[in-house]
Amino acid sequence: MNPLFPDWGAPLRDAGNAFVQWLVRDFGDGFEGFANGLLGVLVAIEQLLRGAPPWAVLLATALLGYAASRRWAFAAACTAGVWFIGALGQWDQAMQTLALVLVSVAVSLLLALPLGVGCAFAPRLRRAVMPLLDLMQTIPSFVYLIPAAMLFGLGKVPAILATVIYAAPPLVRLTDLGIRLVGADATEAARAFGATRWQLLRKVQLPLSLPTILQGLNQTTMMALAMVVVASMIGARGVGETVLVGLQRNDPGTGLVGGLVIVTLAIVLDRMLQSAGARLARRSAAG
Amino acid sequence: MKLQWLAGLLAGALCTAAAGAATRCEVERKIVFAGLDWESNAFHTAVAQRIVRDGFGCAVDTLPGATIPLLNGLARGEIQVVMEVWMSNPPPSWAEGVAAGKLVEVGTNFPDATQGWYVPRYLVEGQGAPAAGLKSVADLPRFKALFADPEEPTKGRFLNCPAGWQCEVFNGKKLAAYGLAGSYTDFRPGTGAALDAAVVSALTRKRPVLFYYWGPTWLLGHWGQDLVQLDEPAYDAAVWKAMSEAKDAKDVKTATAYPTVRVVIGARKDFLDSAPQLHRFLQQYRTSAQLVSEALAYMRQNTASADDAARRFLKMHEALWTQWVPGEVADRVKSKL
Numbered sequence: 001m002n003p004l005f006p007d008w009g010a011p012l013r014d015a016g017n018a019f020v021q022w023l024v025r026d027f028g029d030g031f032e033g034f035a036n037g038l039l040g041v042l043v044a045i046e047q048l049l050r051g052a053p054p055w056a057v058l059l060a061t062a063l064l065g066y067a068a069s070r071r072w073a074f075a076a077a078c079t080a081g082v083w084f085i086g087a088l089g090q091w092d093q094a095m096q097t098l099a100l101v102l103v104s105v106a107v108s109l110l111l112a113l114p115l116g117v118g119c120a121f122a123p124r125l126r127r128a129v130m131p132l133l134d135l136m137q138t139i140p141s142f143v144y145l146i147p148a149a150m151l152f153g154l155g156k157v158p159a160i161l162a163t164v165i166y167a168a169p170p171l172v173r174l175t176d177l178g179i180r181l182v183g184a185d186a187t188e189a190a191r192a193f194g195a196t197r198w199q200l201l202r203k204v205q206l207p208l209s210l211p212t213i214l215q216g217l218n219q220t221t222m223m224a225l226a227m228v229v230v231a232s233m234i235g236a237r238g239v240g241e242t243v244l245v246g247l248q249r250n251d252p253g254t255g256l257v258g259g260l261v262i263v264t265l266a267i268v269l270d271r272m273l274q275s276a277g278a279r280l281a282r283r284s285a286a287g
Numbered sequence: 288m289k290l291q292w293l294a295g296l297l298a299g300a301l302c303t304a305a306a307g308a309a310t311r312c313e314v315e316r317k318i319v320f321a322g323l324d325w326e327s328n329a330f331h332t333a334v335a336q337r338i339v340r341d342g343f344g345c346a347v348d349t350l351p352g353a354t355i356p357l358l359n360g361l362a363r364g365e366i367q368v369v370m371e372v373w374m375s376n377p378p379p380s381w382a383e384g385v386a387a388g389k390l391v392e393v394g395t396n397f398p399d400a401t402q403g404w405y406v407p408r409y410l411v412e413g414q415g416a417p418a419a420g421l422k423s424v425a426d427l428p429r430f431k432a433l434f435a436d437p438e439e440p441t442k443g444r445f446l447n448c449p450a451g452w453q454c455e456v457f458n459g460k461k462l463a464a465y466g467l468a469g470s471y472t473d474f475r476p477g478t479g480a481a482l483d484a485a486v487v488s489a490l491t492r493k494r495p496v497l498f499y500y501w502g503p504t505w506l507l508g509h510w511g512q513d514l515v516q517l518d519e520p521a522y523d524a525a526v527w528k529a530m531s532e533a534k535d536a537k538d539v540k541t542a543t544a545y546p547t548v549r550v551v552i553g554a555r556k557d558f559l560d561s562a563p564q565l566h567r568f569l570q571q572y573r574t575s576a577q578l579v580s581e582a583l584a585y586m587r588q589n590t591a592s593a594d595d596a597a598r599r600f601l602k603m604h605e606a607l608w609t610q611w612v613p614g615e616v617a618d619r620v621k622s623k624l
Binding site for chain 2: 014021024025029032035039043142145146147155234235236244245246248249
């Protein structure tokens, strides 16, 4: 050891191990109870998606595609993408992955939206939160995944946790940014009409920043999809497992099939959110 | 850690130079060991390298990597010695190298690597044990509620091998053959680390868990006394072969326990021919799964390096390893401990 450096690594390592062990021994059952609650929601969504006949899912895709864009060609393209997943023989896995992504995005939205609004109004909170977001986006996920798996059990719940940690930051950042970018003229005008702070937020700032927030949601969704392979490493079923098995068996063909499914899901979700965002932006520009 | 290792290597090289007159290595070049990416191999490599370096005065090195690239390296000549080749599923480059006469199975490192299905002892033994009477895989359907899978609560959860490993396929077929497909989920943990996390978490909290595991590993070394292996029909080569060849798990009607696997030391023939003394040492090298599990548990508990574990092993089991080498070689190894 170089005398220049004090030895902090070893005590930190030992304290970390002791802390995790203490958590698991004394609070493991409580964490698992919480995990099973969240799991109930996920399993319900997953069963709905997996139990639904494929034509119903295709129809829903077409309707959502039309609702997002008001163009039939776009809706047909989205439907073709989802159909392609079925043609690759990965329907069931894709529905499992979709359920995981939807729940992760919903949890991210619940956490990130209020936090983003808070950051926009309280610069001190923003200064505290930004380094935390950096940490969440860069720390290798296995660092917290293995302790999470010990606390929450293997499978879907630690997978959602990891996905939220990785995917929520862009939504916080873009919500914060979107609200701060709302022009002073709009807010001043609203204040002049005697709007309260809550009215200002709900009626002026949130609607005007909606396109930016939707961009954040889009980023969050894409990042959630990028995590599905990592999620499969702690036992979450889905397309990620197809890729993982391909890698571990030295079977690049299977890996390619799984990779294509993830890309297709990403493209369909991305385009839908983009066109919904573009329509909203046009509408808010017009109104 | 890395610095220590480097320092050790440097010190080793200097000592080798100093003692050059007394102990001349049989080969001019550095002897490169395969640094396969699992702990028991790291331990054996550290033990063998201490003996080869300190005892025989040879320069040694390790090339880290995964099985397939390293065994290809052995066949090409970038690596001379592999301390662990698992005879249950040797990679193709090993079989081809042996057939071509380039690679040689020098000796058996340990003959008793095991695989099986385990449950914690506190579930099956003692007053009011929740799974009293659970002895074999045939009893499992009765206890499915105990091992309930939170994602599918009507079934029990069987923790299979990490996805993609050969054993994952075998365990899937066994679930079908033992009639457990309807009462247990085939839960694949994805990675070895995730499987360890689930098992250790359950054992720490004294919760029910049913899982596949293999030895020698630190987990069996550390928790072995607290685990019970479930009985399976005794190993039968014909049944095993039929089971291995079945394409679909549903077609498998009978299964047997895993065979005990022999783990051998592999080396290049040209290297062994040029170094008869080292050849004899590698032929004599022999340990057991129990010894290896103990060493790995020591590494895990004390966050010790493989070389620390090797030094401890050489100190504690002198009667064993001094049989592998001539007396003066053993003395030189001991003087560096």
